[in-house]
Amino acid sequence: MSTVFNFTFVPWFRSVAPYIHKFRHQTFVIGLTGEAIAAGKLQSIAQDLAMIQAMGVKIVLVHGFRPQVNEQLAAKGHEGRYSHGIRITDSIALDCAQEAAGQLRYEIEAAFSQGLPNTPMAGSTVRVISGNFITARPVGIVDGVDFQHSGLVRKVDVAGIQRSLDMDALVLISPFGFSPTGEAFNLNMEEVATSVAIALKADKLVFVTEVPGILQNPDQPASEDNPIDTELPLAQARQLLAHVPPSQQPTDTAFYLQHCVKACQGGVERSHIIPFAVDGSLLLEIYVHDGIGTMIVDEKLEEVREATADDVGGILQLIEPFEKDGTLVKRDRTEIERDISNYTIVEHDGVIFGCAALYAYPEARTAEMAALTVSPQSQGTGDGEKLLRRIEQRARLLGLDSIFVLTTRTMHWFLKRGFKPVDPEWLPEARKRKYNWDRRSQVLVRKL
Known part of the structure; x- marks a missing residue:
């Protein structure tokens, strides 16, 4: 006991x-x-x-x-x-x-x-x-x-x-x-x-x-x-x-x-x-x-909002260093432009300091939170948690039951915030087909 x-x-x-x-x-x-x-x-x-x-x-x-x-x-x-x-x-x-x-x-x-x-x-x-x-x-x-x-x-x-x-x-x-x-x-x-x-x-x-x-x-x-x-x-x-x-x-x-x-x-x-x-x-x-x-x-000079086409350049600039060191999967400009409505950003005085994307799988009542990134300048200030809360809010509005992430390096950050590890076989069929078995990303799920 x-x-x-x-x-x-x-x-x-x-x-x-x-x-x-x-x-x-x-x-x-x-x-x-x-x-x-x-x-x-x-x-x-x-x-x-x-x-x-x-x-x-x-x-x-x-x-x-x-x-x-x-x-x-x-x-x-x-x-x-x-x-x-x-x-x-x-x-x-x-x-x-x-x-x-x-x-x-x-x-x-x-x-x-x-x-x-x-x-x-x-x-x-x-x-x-x-x-x-x-x-x-x-x-x-x-x-x-x-x-x-x-x-x-x-x-x-x-x-x-x-x-x-x-x-x-x-x-x-x-x-x-x-x-x-x-x-x-x-x-x-x-x-x-x-x-x-x-x-x-x-x-x-x-x-x-x-x-x-x-x-x-x-x-x-x-x-x-x-x-x-x-x-x-x-x-x-x-x-x-x-x-x-x-x-x-x-x-x-x-x-x-x-x-x-x-x-x-x-x-x-x-x-x-x-x-x-x-x-x-x-x-x-x-x-x-x-x-x-x-x-x-009161977010004052900071704003958490859904991204627009004007934010593509700022998002690319933010995520590029993390793609280079292997923390994030590489995404090209065309992909981000196509999916820009899925992105949420944190903006300080007109500069993007954080972003995350939501990809819904309605048939499985879940969604992936992808590309969660916070600038090294604002890490530790709560921007990551703000993005997580806004992504959760968007998922709830879609009537979903959970969100999941795939990560190779930031597992502990998600575990501290209520995510639970699951086997990759748990993934929705459409997402499982795109899973990179060589990368061996951890799959973590959080119920809403």
Whole structure:
């Protein structure tokens, strides 16, 4: 039994190591919905955040409290009122919000203070610092509706939060803000988390929510044939939002997506929507290649796109050195021009730094990823993984079940990313006929 455990644990831990190195000293802002806490997920989420912090990540945790405030209001015989997707915070609702925030703050601090033996928290020392980091302004009167004590973020105390993070503390922020005159305002957790992430120039904004992520086809329920879109370029996320009205309901996927888009536009390179219903979703999203939810990526000056005829020269220039040293099979210009629609490229400032091609075999419900190439100048920056994700995305859209590669020198790179070796006899008949038995390429398959 222990031998089996070793064979599974050691490769897994090694596959996680690059992400541990990559995220050390980075800053993540986590937006935790009140629904997650109401569902009893606080303990496990606190344990996961403690582990993430132990691996060198600086964490700002912004909690929500929608259901808790509604519960307090119901106990007082008072009904919650909303307009434009914002709570109308009268004096009773403000009292309820303050009570709920105080109670949740103590619950969260208690969750991070547990150090019981034989639990993930054993030996952990997570110092939690909270405070008046948010300056707010009133929403005011909109379309004749007076929002009273509901507010919007005016300013984030970046220096104060940064000092706390530099002391290795976890910063806890409630969705409250205060005016310069000391007046309290009830805020929207999603807006607070987004504003904090932008102000801190955070590396990630992660919403832990009741929605699983963005479906590849938003009009149909999730299924094996319609999985979560694990990565959305910012431009594509904007297009999705352009086809739906602005969402004012926190339970709508578009509600979280619009905040993710705002964060990316404000300089946060990656924002995520993940489900609290999946145990360990934070760990799965951050330390596993495919993640568990949807990541929106601001690719800035870098673009991952399908190739056009204008890119043939750049692709030839990129792959030529790898053809000469035998890493790649030689392809002439005519072949690349003929198949250019199969190619995906990574472009930095108009220069092609990576490419890959997809050749589908629909009768076998699979496709070959060929000519995966990354310039030596950008190796180690994640361009190969970006190309792999985009090729997988194209294969899924074709309704395929797997992708395969033939390689003689880069087998380990693919094994680390979930590919499994198979016998060349596995290949689709049409591809088997073209297999070069002298070259003896390894065949590796990854299920989608």
